[in-house]
Amino acid sequence: MAGRGGLLMLENFIGGKFLPCSSYLDSYDPSTGEVYCHVPNSGKEEVEAAVEAARAAFPGWSSRSPQERSQVLQRLADLLEQSLEELAQAESKDQGERGKTITLARTMDIPRAVHNFRFFASSILHHTSECTQMDHLGCLHYTVRAPVGIAALISPWNLPLYLLTWKIAPAIAAGNTVIAKPSELTSVTAWMMCRLLEKAGVPPGVVNIVFGTGPRVGEALVSHPEVPLISFTGSQPTAERIMQLSAPHCKKLSLELGGKNPAVIFEDANLAECIPTTVRSSFANQGEICLCTSRIFVQRSIYSEFLKRFVEAARMWKVGIPSDPSADMGALISKAHLEKVRSYIKKARMEGAQILCGEGVDKLNLPPRNQAGYFMLPTVITDVKDESCCMKEEIFGPVTCVVPFDSEEEVIQRANNVKYGLAATVWSGNVGRVHRVAKKLQSGLVWTNCWLIRELNLPFGGMKSSGVGREGAKDSYEFFTEVKTITVKH
Ligand SMILES: NC(=O)c1ccc[n+]([C@@H]2O[C@H](COP(=O)([O-])OP(=O)(O)OC[C@H]3O[C@@H](n4cnc5c(N)ncnc54)[C@H](O)[C@@H]3O)[C@@H](O)[C@H]2O)c1
Numbered sequence: 001m002a003g004r005g006g007l008l009m010l011e012n013f014i015g016g017k018f019l020p021c022s023s024y025l026d027s028y029d030p031s032t033g034e035v036y037c038h039v040p041n042s043g044k045e046e047v048e049a050a051v052e053a054a055r056a057a058f059p060g061w062s063s064r065s066p067q068e069r070s071q072v073l074q075r076l077a078d079l080l081e082q083s084l085e086e087l088a089q090a091e092s093k094d095q096g097e098r099g100k101t102i103t104l105a106r107t108m109d110i111p112r113a114v115h116n117f118r119f120f121a122s123s124i125l126h127h128t129s130e131c132t133q134m135d136h137l138g139c140l141h142y143t144v145r146a147p148v149g150i151a152a153l154i155s156p157w158n159l160p161l162y163l164l165t166w167k168i169a170p171a172i173a174a175g176n177t178v179i180a181k182p183s184e185l186t187s188v189t190a191w192m193m194c195r196l197l198e199k200a201g202v203p204p205g206v207v208n209i210v211f212g213t214g215p216r217v218g219e220a221l222v223s224h225p226e227v228p229l230i231s232f233t234g235s236q237p238t239a240e241r242i243m244q245l246s247a248p249h250c251k252k253l254s255l256e257l258g259g260k261n262p263a264v265i266f267e268d269a270n271l272a273e274c275i276p277t278t279v280r281s282s283f284a285n286q287g288e289i290c291l292c293t294s295r296i297f298v299q300r301s302i303y304s305e306f307l308k309r310f311v312e313a314a315r316m317w318k319v320g321i322p323s324d325p326s327a328d329m330g331a332l333i334s335k336a337h338l339e340k341v342r343s344y345i346k347k348a349r350m351e352g353a354q355i356l357c358g359e360g361v362d363k364l365n366l367p368p369r370n371q372a373g374y375f376m377l378p379t380v381i382t383d384v385k386d387e388s389c390c391m392k393e394e395i396f397g398p399v400t401c402v403v404p405f406d407s408e409e410e411v412i413q414r415a416n417n418v419k420y421g422l423a424a425t426v427w428s429g430n431v432g433r434v435h436r437v438a439k440k441l442q443s444g445l446v447w448t449n450c451w452l453i454r455e456l457n458l459p460f461g462g463m464k465s466s467g468v469g470r471e472g473a474k475d476s477y478e479f480f481t482e483v484k485t486i487t488v489k490h
């Protein structure tokens with residue numbers, strides 16, 4: 001929807017209609033300083049309208065069979081796939097030249113959004129319930145599950161459509177109606193998806209999207225008494241706020257939060273595979289993936305060799321403008337985020353750590369028009385203490401720390417010695433060791449001799465401060481439904 005001066009003007013999608021908002025946020029392209037698009041600055045009024053639409057749509061949608069709902073999700077997946085390139089361009093360019101690379105948007109973000117709908121369109125057809133018998137009492141017990149109602153879905157800026165659809169798909173497949181709030185920093189592809197909903201057969205009011213900031217529209221949504229469940233992905237501070245606001249209503253919460261993910265590399269690791277994969281796990285999407293590696297523990301006997309080869313490979317990781325298909329990573333999401341990431345490197349230097357490559361060491365070569373962009377080189381820190389903030393806090397940027405270890409027991413203790421517990425990688429050719437170490441790491445996800453191979457059927461999520469609950473075929477189904485145990489006496 002073109003707006004003032006031909007700029008993109010997004011609109012809320014409520015009750016199957018695009019509705020203008022009373023006020024808008026200007027979203028700036030930081031590499032030019034110009035307004036890029038206008039995002040609705042929604043508030044209580046818009047949330048109320050969305051709740052009314054979702055409430056009205058719930059009886060009809062929840063009473064459809066899983067088979068009927070599955071067909072709608074399949075059609076939506078087909079329509080998204082037909083718009084893949086358009087969506088990828090938008091995902092990459094959203095927020096101007098500071099977006100993600102077009103290659104990552106084309107090969108990961110949008111294909112996974114399509115797959116999310118396909119996956120839950122299938123999984124909704126195969127869930128089973130439980131049943132037991134008490135013959136001595138002539139009783140039969142069984143469970144039934146039903147959709148909860150209106151689900152609030154709040155998603156972050158790093159993988160916009162990928163993570164938004166990872167919530168929308170299971171929620172509506174189970175028969176709920178939803179009110180989604182994507183990040184105000186990356187709202188365009190969510191808005192573009194709304195244009196496909198009617199054609200896919202999604203009834204008005206089943207999917208509602210309200211755009212705007214967390215404190216204004218996000219808080220109105222999570223505190224609304226008619227919204228019984230909240231699926232949130234984002235930072236821990238925000239999760240804490242959401243828990244406070246939802247507590248009076250005893251809402252069902254799914255919280256997918258941050259990580260400080262270790263890679264544990266033993267001396268018998270296959271470095272020809274380990275190094276390129278660990279470069280990718282450290283710097284993909286500018287390190288702005290919750291599953292990215294940010295602490296690398298290397299067994300001492302191979303530490304020097306690993307460090308030399310890892311730094312060489314990190315220097316080959318191409319930083320470029322998002323529209324360059326050969327770029328491995330683009331710019332960080334905002335000036336504030338870039339400064340936050342840089343501040344960690346400054347702290348590391350002050351603590352006496354060594355910066356082996358990247359920020360402040362190597363020169364960043366960019367076209368003149370992009371030199372105002374929020375770009376940063378992949379950065380490797382060594383000689384850093386476990387107690388350093390660089391080893392304890394989520395940086396969420398292209399920065400990773402590399403430190404040596406000696407024994408298996410030592411590295412497990414050190415890898416676990418953070419408040420987070422989301423993901424980890426373990427590299428060794430010893431199958432007994434990878435199983436043993438994986439079981440002892442305090443992470444919800446452990447990849448061994450690989451990274452980011454996603455099995456959507458199995459639980460996804462973190463422990464400790466990385467979140468509450470899990471997402472996946474069975475886990476999302478159980479989150480987005482209420483279970484009831486029925487006993488029948490013969
Ligand atoms: N575990 C995962 O699956 C996962 C995935 C991606 C990102 N993350 C985490 O998300 C963080 C980066 O994303 P971010 O910066 O968008 O996080 P964020 O918490 O700032 O924002 C996430 C979403 O919450 C909204 N929000 C902010 N304040 C709110 C409030 N008071 N009430 C309601 N909603 C509010 C935002 O508008 C946005 O839509 C990192 O910590 C990263 O690790 C986790």
Ligand SMILES: N/C(=C/C=C\C=O)C(=O)O
Nearest residue numbers: 158166289290291454460
């Ligand atoms: N939920 C997922 C998150 C992945 C990366 C987040 O930054 C997923 O892969 O399903």
